[in-house]
Amino acid sequence: MKSFKNSLCVLFLFLFLATCSEAAEVKLRFAGQFPKDHSATKFMYEIADGVKAKTGGRVEIEVFPANKLGDYTIIYEDLMRGAVDMALISVPSQFDPRLELVYLNAFANYDVLKKEFQPGSWLSKKMNEYNTRLGVKFLGFNIEGLTGIASKKAVRKPLDPNVNKGVLTRVPFMNVYKSAAEAQGYRTIALPYSDIARSMQDGTCDAVSSISTGAALADLGGIMKYWYQLNYSQETESYLMSAKSWDKLSEEDLKVIYAEVAKASAKSIEQAQQNDKRNLEQMKKNGVQVFTYSETELLPLRRAVMENWKQLEPAMGVQLMNEARKHFPIKEK
Template sequence: MTGLKNTLCSVMLLIFISSPAAAAEITLRFAGQFPEEHSATKLMREITDGVQSRTGGRISIEVYPANVLGDYTIIYEDLMRGAIDMALISIPSQFDPRLELVYLNPFVNYNAVKKAFRLDSWLSQKMDEYNTRLGVKLLGFNIEGLTGIASVKPINDPLAPESNKGVLVRVPLMHIYKAAIEAQGYRTVSVQYADAARALEEGRCDAVSSISADAAFTNLKGTMKYWYQLNYSQAVEPYLMSAKTWDRLSEEDIAIIYGEVGRASAKSIAQAKQNDRRNHELMRQNGIEVFTYSDAELLPLRRAIAENWKNLEPVMGRQLMNDARKHFLINVKH
């Protein structure tokens, strides 16, 4: 019996030693804000599996979804300090308001998104520059979908920026989103995303803006009655890495991580387009009125938002806004 126990112990020890976690030379903590079943969390796990496979288990990545390590502002601070290695989170702007640049362009469709969020694009280079100054490196982006407005009331003349819309709209605590919504003729109130559904239910606002159709249907389907797919920005989160982690990884390891994030980023764009169609249909099945528009129909709103960019110059900087006009409006016919 003693011999059998010793044999079993030896086998278990060998299994433990040969497992990827035990063999890992490097273990990275990867924080996210979405629940386990969300497509973004699934992509995080695909990145984890890809990196572990390509490094033969030498790098192990532990995924912490659903804000279990803190909300996106806390996670970003931990990235700056090196307490967390990687993250897929909304970008906080209290450390540098120019980080809101990622939400600026109103002339968006999925072709524009593919172009704007390539790692060699002007937008990506600026975002990497501003994050690097804070001790954080940009790895890529997760695209949730194009933005719209969920409402409990019908919106008056949604395509006419000069009209009184007749609703009070929740906006994120961000200068760019507030400016974009007000340029379209809405009265706004700033509410944290985590409190948006409750604010709508309690009547503290009539509508919730700056979210994707996926987020709207998932979080507001029991309350919202109307969905307006206005495409004035994109719901997007960056993949980030602490510069302290970056410095201790080899160039080969960084290249592997970039490659896996790049695959996940491309997949997110394809998924977002499919999710828009799927969620529009789910909304209709649940009695929600859905309004979609062509790029031509949305052009007056997009022009109004771009005209309002001058009011962002004190926060974002005049030179940055001038550069943004060149890059985002170059193909727009006025």
């Protein structure tokens, strides 16, 4: 009997040790702003699963979607303080206006997007530089899609930047969006994203700019009557990590996290391109008048937007804007 009891003790000890060996050595909190069924949130879960598998369970990432830990401005502050480890959020610019570089509205098509939003690109390096100064490490981009104008009224001569477009257009609370819209001839009003549907319904604004096809379908369905695919911007969020969390991780674990983020980022671009095509077709089925244009047709708008970058120089810096002009030159067709 004594021998049997000893055997049981040894068995329980092995089970205990096995359980402990499988427990995560590192646990990271990963905050997101989209609902659980959103594609961006699904990428977050894929990253968490990939990191867990590649590290043999040593690193465990817990995903908190749908602003459970606060909106993107709160989360960014928490990243700076180390209260949140990782995030996939829109990047606020109140801590450094140069962070608006990611929304500079200079990207014309998905080929350009794939080049400029890949790891190691000029844009990635700049975003890492400015985030690092705030105690946040940049990991990569998530792309929602190229943007356009959703309107309940017809826009006057949408390809002529010198014509008043005849619609009051909502823009986000960032100078790059206001500058780009006004350069194209739109009167603007800054409103929270959460208010766009109500604002279009009650006449506070006539149109919404800098919105992806997916967001327009989801949030403005039944309200928008016209869609103008202008491609002068892209809807994007950033994968970020608190520098305090980054410092605690081994080089090996950081490589795994970077690799999983890069994989998800590349998938987001491919998915966004497919979604844009599908969403435009769905808009047409819903009775929305859809207007798409060639790059040649869009050149006057792109030229006007870039000429208006001078308004951004006081906040963004002349040197940075000159770098941007060299990096994103106008290419005549």
